[in-house]
Amino acid sequence: MNESFSHTTSHATAWPDMVQSAAGALTGMDGAGGWPVQERLSAFFFMLLDALEGAGVHASTFNREASACASDFHVALREQLVDVLDAVDVPGVNRLVTDSAPSRFAVAEILVQLLSTSLADASDNRERSAALADKSLAWAAALIANPIPARTLDVVRYAMEAGYLRWKP
C-alpha cells in the first residue's frame, strides 16, 4: 500500500490529481473524442480504478478519505465530468441536464460507489465488480444519451408550430 494514502493529512492534492490524470489519459486516447458516452464514462472509470490500484489504495482508505461528497476527490470528479460526458451521442437537450450540478453529482456518486465496491472486491482480478461496473455504467450512459427527451421536444415543438397543439395560458 502506498503510504501517502494511509494518512489523512499527507495527500490533500493526490486525490484530485488522480482524477485529473485519468481525465487527461482519456483525452489522450486515440479517437476518444468520437466515442459514445458509454465508452467515455467506462474508460474514465477503469482509468480511475487503475490509478487507485496503482497507488495501492485500500477500500477503507478510499471510503474514509475520498467517498464523501465534500471530499476533494468527489469535487474533482464532478468538475471533470463536464468533459467526460461531452460525447457525440448525447443530444443537446440532455446536455442541459447532464451539465447541471445535480446530474454531475449523481454520476459522481455512482462512480464513487462503484470504485468503493471494486476496491473491496476480493474476487480474482476483481472480475465480479468489473462486470457490475460495466453494466451499471452502461445503464447510466443509456440514461444520459436517451433520445426520448430530444425527440419529445422536437415533436411537441413541431406540433405547436404547425398548429396541431395550442398553448393555452
Add this chain to the structure above:
Amino acid sequence: MTEHEDGEGSGSPPGGARQRGMIAARTGLKVGGNYARYLSRRATGADRDEARADLHTRNAEDLFTELSKLRGTALKMAQGLSMEPGMLPGQFADILSKAQYEVPAMGPALVHRLVAQAFGMPPQEAFAAFDLTAMAAASLGQVHRARLHDGTDVVVKVQYPNVRESVDSDLKMVRALAGRFVDLHLLDPYVEEVRERMMEETDYINEGRNIEQFAARYANSSIVTPRWVEARTTERVLTMTHVDGQHLKAFLATEPSRERRNHFGQLLWDTVHEQVASDHLSVHADPHPGNFLFREDGTLGLLDFGCIKVFPRAFRDHLLGLYRARMAGDTAAQKRAYEALDMLPADLDGEERTYLMEILDAFGGMIQSLYEQDMYDFSTGELLSRFQDIMPRLTGREAFQHRRPVGSHHFVFVNRLLVGLFSMMTQLGARVDVRHARRCLEQVRPDSLMPVG
C-alpha cells in the same frame, strides 16, 4: 469466434448473484403474471387452446428476454432445452431456436484492463499492435485483431468478466425456471451436460488445446484451422492465428455459383461425418455460421473450438448402429438402439410409448432420407419442410404433456450439431454426394453393447 450484431444495451452480464437473482425472479414474476392473464381469459370463456398457446408465447418471449440478459449460459441452456422432445412447448422452441447470442460489446477500457491483467502488461506491450475495438462478439467474449511482435497476425478472444463464476448460478436459475415445465429430476442430467460444456468453453487454455488437436487432424487437408498462440493465452484471454475468409452471409451475398456452393457444402458435409465416425470421438459441437469461413482458394476455415463434444464410444457406436438399423429397415435392431440410447424409457406406458415411437420414427425417417440416394439436394427445401412437420410433434402439446425429456443427455449436443449442420447446408443450397458420408457411418461397428448411461 462468432459474428453477431450488437444487441440492445451494453456491457457485461449482471455481476452479482443478487443482481442475477433479481433477473430470474423478475422472469418468474412475469411468467406468473402471464398465467394469471391466462386463467382470467379461461374464466371469461376464451378458447382454452388458443389461450394456452398465447400463454406459452408470452412466457417464451419473457423468458427469452430475461435469459438473454444473463448471456452465454442461460441462452445455451435454453437452446439445448428447446431441442429436446417433451422439454418445452412448441412456442418456446420457436422463439428460443431463433436465439442467436445477442451480446453487447465491452468497451475498450474494460478490454484493456482484462488483457493487462492477463499478461501483466498493457495490450500495446503484450502485442506489437492491438485493436481495442472488437472485430466480432461471441456468447462468452469478444474478438480483437492484433499482431504479435514477430509480425504474425492474430485474433485475441477476451472473455467477459465473471462469466465462468456465473455458470453454476445461471444454471440453477434456468433449472428452477424450466422446472415449471419439466420434471426436475429428469432434467438434471441435461443441465449437468450443459454445465460441463460451459466450464470447458470458459477455459481458454482448454480451447487452445482443442485448436491444436483439430489443427493436427486437419493438417494438409481442405479444412483450415487457426493455430494456438500459447504464450499469449490465459484461462480468460485466448490468442490464435488469424484465418482469412468470408462468413456464410458475406459469401452468399457474392452470389456464388452453384458449383462453388456445392463444393463448400460437400466439404462441410464430409467434415462433420468424418468427425462423427472418427476414433477421436470428438466433434466440433458449435456449427454456427459464424464459425465457418469460405475461403477464396476453396478451403473451408473452421473456427471456435470452445465447445467440443467428446462422446463415450458406446454412445457413438449405438448412434451409428441406429443409423444402420434404419437404413436396413431392421426394426428389432432399431428398438435395441433406442433402448441403449435411453430414447425409450422402460417405464413408459403403452400410449406414451406409441406416441414416442411415432415421433422417433418420423425423425429417423427424415434423417434416413438424406442418405437414401447417392446425391442429396438441400436447395429443394424438402428437409426444412419435413423438419417443420416434425417439430410440432417434438415440442407440441402432447409432448409437453409428458413433461419428460427422453434420450441420453449426450443428445443435447448431437441435436445442436444436426440442427446447425442442416441449417448451414440449407442456407448454402448445396447438392452433395453422400456416398463418402455413408461409408464413414457404416465403417464403425459397435464393440460394446453396454448401455450408454
